Amino acid sequence: MGKFSIASSFLSVSFIIFFAVSAAPAAVAEDYEYRTIRSPRSLTAEETRVAADQYQRYCSLCHGADRQGYANDHAPSLRSKSLFRSGVPHEVLRPIQYGREGTAMGGYLNEVGGPLTLDETWNLTYWLFWQADARRVRITKELVRGDAGLGAALYAENCTDCHGAGGEGVNAPALGNPSALSHNSDEFIRYAIREGRDGTPMEPWKDRLSSDDIDSLTAFLRSRASGWEQSRVALREVPAPDQYVINKGGTDPEFDLQDGLYVSSDDLLKALTEKKRMVLLDTRVTSVWQRVHIEGAVPMPYYSDFDAIVDDLPKDVQIVAYCSCPRAAADDVVRRLRRRGFTRTATLYEGIFGWMNMGYPVINGQSE
Ligand code: HEC
Ligand code: HEC
Incomplete structure (x- = not known):
């Protein structure tokens, strides 16, 4: 670890010198103002109590008693404002309902064999939102266009240490995960890359990459989603x-x-x-x-x-x-x-x- 930090401080020193000498503009993304939108409905006192209990019972094992994440299995933070600004309801609701196939995150909706009703999964989503104390921003459903080939190169250079060479997730979420890609909009992914996830190792990349680079990364990640079809599993009876x-x-x-x-x-x-x-x-x-x-x-x-x-x-x-x-x-x-x-x-x-x-x-x- 010590060796690693020495190497990276050398890198940043030469980086500064390089730019001071060449006076090239640093690659940063143009400012983009996200418009804030209305908060979702608030919960009644009873719904709040139930959601808080259900969180402790079903989720704290991995996401931590205070929603801080990383209690087990690199489960992400469930209190970064960034996630709740851009991800409520669907990008937070869907993993709770259906899980992320192939990861430790299972589905909690009764329809797929989980313990929660549809209403309870919505309430838990909103409860997490209110706990995070975030303002929602407008996330469009429009496609983000970029150069997926350039995105692949940028990915290999900047992202594999944590997310894995094949997007499988090393100590961070799996970015190539088909169930995540089927639910996460392009703009949600772009927002995560631009703004990072506050309070976690995921830093904002808008200070280090151009808007085009970030769009290309988004297009590259999106291109990994092909070929996946959502399948429903016929529920079998549990053993007596x-x-x-x-x-x-x-x-x-x-x-x-x-x-x-x-x-x-x-x-x-x-x-x-x-x-x-x-x-x-x-x-x-x-x-x-x-x-x-x-x-x-x-x-x-x-x-x-x-x-x-x-x-x-x-x-x-x-x-x-x-x-x-x-x-x-x-x-x-x-x-x-x-x-x-x-x-x-x-x-x-x-x-x-x-x-x-x-x-x-x-x-x-x-x-x-
Ligand atoms: C056994 C461990 C475990 C439990 C229990 C668990 N999760 Fe997760 N959760 C994970 C992991 C691991 C991921 C990341 C998966 C991936 O790589 O995409 C995750 C991802 C998520 C995400 C997506 C977050 C993001 O940044 O995209 C949400 C939302 C979530 N979990 C909510 C919950 C809720 C709510 C519960 C309780 C009902 C719960 N989880 C229970 C392990 C767990
Ligand atoms: C130092 C480790 C690290 C590096 C490097 C890194 N990430 Fe992350 N990334 C994370 C972690 C950890 C999270 C989950 C944070 C949380 O919410 O707890 C994350 C979350 C994300 C998410 C949101 C996933 C979701 O479902 O909410 C995206 C998208 C993402 N990273 C893309 C990238 C891209 C693209 C790069 C390269 C430009 C990159 N990351 C570099 C650690 C890293």
């Missing part, structure tokens, strides 16, 4: 308590747990192949269990009421919990279970994305 134990007639696995908690994907696969008796818990929001899960896994989201469900779980059978965070939600569930006397419990170390990356088997949802 008498179906929780898999391989009921099998023997118990003997896992050698790392830190007394973690089982590796290799060991779990071996136990499954040998038909060991176990309970697998998928601790993500149930909508993503609907999309993909390890065969036999029971949806047991991190926000479940554990006092109500402990009676459904056996204490003498090995329980393995997993999530995609890769471990945060599962660790949380295992901690709660251990507190209630479930000692044969473990977390899948690599999480389900790690498991899938190793090519291990999963059950996919059936498109409608």
Whole structure:
């Protein structure tokens, strides 16, 4: 890290000298005045109370108790004014409802298997808006035109450290994510690049790049969205308590747990192949269990009421919990279970994305 900051201060020194000598105009974007627009409706006291509770129950695990982000899995800030100026309602509402496929952000709308009603997802969006104390700006639905080829070069030069060479997200949101690109308007993306996200590592680029550069970056990111079709998954029935134990007639696995908690994907696969008796818990929001899960896994989201469900779980059978965070939600569930006397419990170390990356088997949802 130290080496990195020395290198970058050298860079900025030579940068200043270069411009002082050549007197070339620094690349900055022209000023663009965003017009402010009316705030959305405010919530009643009761709606506010419910939304605040739901935020803590469903969202704080990753986005943090104060909406600051980065509590787990690089979940972004949910209090930057920039996001709420440009993203309310749809760019904030849609990820809450449908999630971002392939990331830890699942969908919370009941229609896709989540715990919230349509009204509750709107209220949560507005609650976040009012908490952020931002003024909305007018974001058009017009296409941003730019040179996608130039955008690709600018992207490779400036953005890959955090967002990844393929836009997959390293310690920042995945910019090539099809579900994000299908919901985010061009102007929303351009606004994020111009203005940054206050209070996060995403800095405003309008001070460093020209308007044309920013448009080209936007056009490049947009060009990554092609070829994706929204599919709906037919909801399957969740297993009943008498179906929780898999391989009921099998023997118990003997896992050698790392830190007394973690089982590796290799060991779990071996136990499954040998038909060991176990309970697998998928601790993500149930909508993503609907999309993909390890065969036999029971949806047991991190926000479940554990006092109500402990009676459904056996204490003498090995329980393995997993999530995609890769471990945060599962660790949380295992901690709660251990507190209630479930000692044969473990977390899948690599999480389900790690498991899938190793090519291990999963059950996919059936498109409608
Ligand atoms: C298991 C972790 C996790 C939980 C729980 C979670 N999120 Fe997220 N959320 C993420 C991640 C990771 C992303 C970024 C995904 C990406 O790369 O695009 C995200 C993205 C978002 C975004 C998009 C923000 C942006 O800058 O574009 C919103 C809005 C959001 N989450 C709201 C919520 C709300 C509201 C809840 C609770 C109902 C919630 N999230 C629960 C992990 C989580
Ligand atoms: C130092 C790391 C870093 C660099 C470099 C960086 N970003 Fe970001 N970017 C982030 C982080 C972190 C976020 C999420 C901030 C938050 O809301 O918590 C983000 C958010 C964004 C978003 C908004 C995503 C959404 O769904 O809300 C866009 C668009 C974006 N960055 C584009 C770019 C582009 C284009 C570049 C290069 C010019 C770039 N970023 C460079 C870290 C970075």
